[in-house]
Amino acid sequence: MDSFDADVIIVGAGPTGLMLAGELRLNGVSTIVLDRLTEPMQQSRALGFSARTIEEFDQRGLLARFGEVGTIPFGHFGGVPLDYRVIEGGSYGARGIPQSRTEGVLAQRAAELGAEVRRGHEVTGISPGADGVEVEVNTPDGSTRLRAKYLVGADGGRSTTRKLAGIDFPGTEPTMEMWLADVAGCDLRLRFSGERVPGGMVMVLPLGPVAQRVVVYEHSAGLRGSSEPPTFAQVAETFQRLTGEDISGGRPLWVSWFTDSSRQASEYRRGRVLLAGDAAHIHLPIGGQGMSAGVQDAVNLGWKLAAEIKGYAPAGLLDTYHSERHPVDARVVANTLAQRWLYLGGDQMQPLRELFGELVAYPEVQRHLVGMVTGLDTRYDVGSDEHPLLGRRLPNQELVGADGKSSTFEQLHRGRGVLFVLGDDQAAATAATGWADRVDTVQATPHADGGQGPLAGLDALLVRPDGYVAWLAPTGAGAGGLDDALSRWFGPSR
DSSP: OOOOSEEEEEEOOSHHHHHHHHHHHHTTOOEEEEESOSSOOOOOSOOOOOHHHHHHHHHTTOGGGGOSOOBOOEEEETTEEEEGGGSTTOOSOBSSOOHHHHHHHHHHHHHHTTOEEEESOEEEEEEEOSSOEEEEEEETTEEEEEEEEEEEEOOOTTOHHHHHHTOOOOEEOOOOEEEEEEEESOOOOOEEEEEEETTEEEEEEEETTTEEEEEEEETTTOOOOOSSOOOHHHHHHHHHHHHSOOOTTSEEEEEEEEEOOEEEOSOSEETTEEEOGGGTEEOOOOTTHHHHHHHHHHHHHHHHHHHHHHTOOOTTTTTHHHHHHHHHHHHHHHHHHHHHHHHHOOGGGHHHHHHHHHHTTSHHHHHHHHHHHHSTTOOOOOSOOSSTTTTSBOOOOEEEETTEEEETTGGGTTSSEEEEEOSSOOHHHHHGGGGTTTEEEEEEEEOSOTTOSTTTTEEEEEEOTTSBEEEEEETTOTTTTHHHHHHHHHOSOO
């Protein structure tokens, strides 16, 4: 009998890898996370996360760990202002939460659940087989080999896992650079959504009480052709040329850069090797979509991979990770490219900006754009779209049951499927008894919604562990189709 060091090895201890580790451990899957860095990064490219990611953290009971989470009601699409509250739960995202803090919260949760994070461990080779993957690793104590049933690469845009697996990463080459500097000692006017200025664009964001993040883009700068970051002096000179303001006397805390290179892996799964987060897709960081898309990859993948390992996954379940997430992430890549030209294009883009400004005056256009960039309009194929909730995310609704008040999100904390029985008809609860080891049944009624809430008119609904509605029964419809939905997502009845 083959022995394994873990059911799953995850390469990369960033937000995607750590979120996935927690999801797997919720389902009792042994997990090792490998990261080449000896310590977590203290610098933060991301300074928040999207509205959909706020919900996903809340569905796992993680949101409270961030303390009071403020959201940004207004944002933009390619520099065109938008009120993100145009859709229910809409916001530009969580305000001022650095990626390092997000990683800290997710690392603590993964450790509490029993995941093992090994730092200073760099993957140098992989050997996938019929029943597992052997991984060659350089460690502080020398080279070693580990073996797992599955390997997940969450190791960033330059993913070693992806390269070793031979998975193509097609897309566009970079055409420009944006430079950033976290600097203390400069009291600059904030420019949250960026500001187009003659010759380029500048952005200024708050970083705590004494520091700010400065982002600059100059049309004429082009590509440096260097793998090293620009100097703070270069950032300061560019900022002064574009704004007339001098930040050279500030104290630089971190200087970095990014490009508009946009790529997506051709496969999210090749046998027993899978990709998630930046290892699967990269793009210009506009709207905080990058880290959030990675977290959403992890939430989609975790329960499916656990079901495969534990032996009750229906045929093809793990393949739905690619079929569901690849088009969603492709949409992120596409919308960030569109925003790049609206936001950073020169004067030749002005007619398009003016036309776009006219279009966003229509509420339907606003809702479409906000839903797309927040992830709140994501819809998966669950076999039917006859009801607007099918295939879409579960709304958070306060519930009243025999044990008192709770909410739909609270019922998802365990990372299991949930059948909500909201009416008097017990046919759904009876039908689901054969899946009780994988699906919780919650009998409750929506609280004080006056029959107008998001669950109004429903007797029951089946929700996947990732928070998406897989089946529902309108009032008086009975439990028809529930057995098929349970079998499709949770395997055969026991």
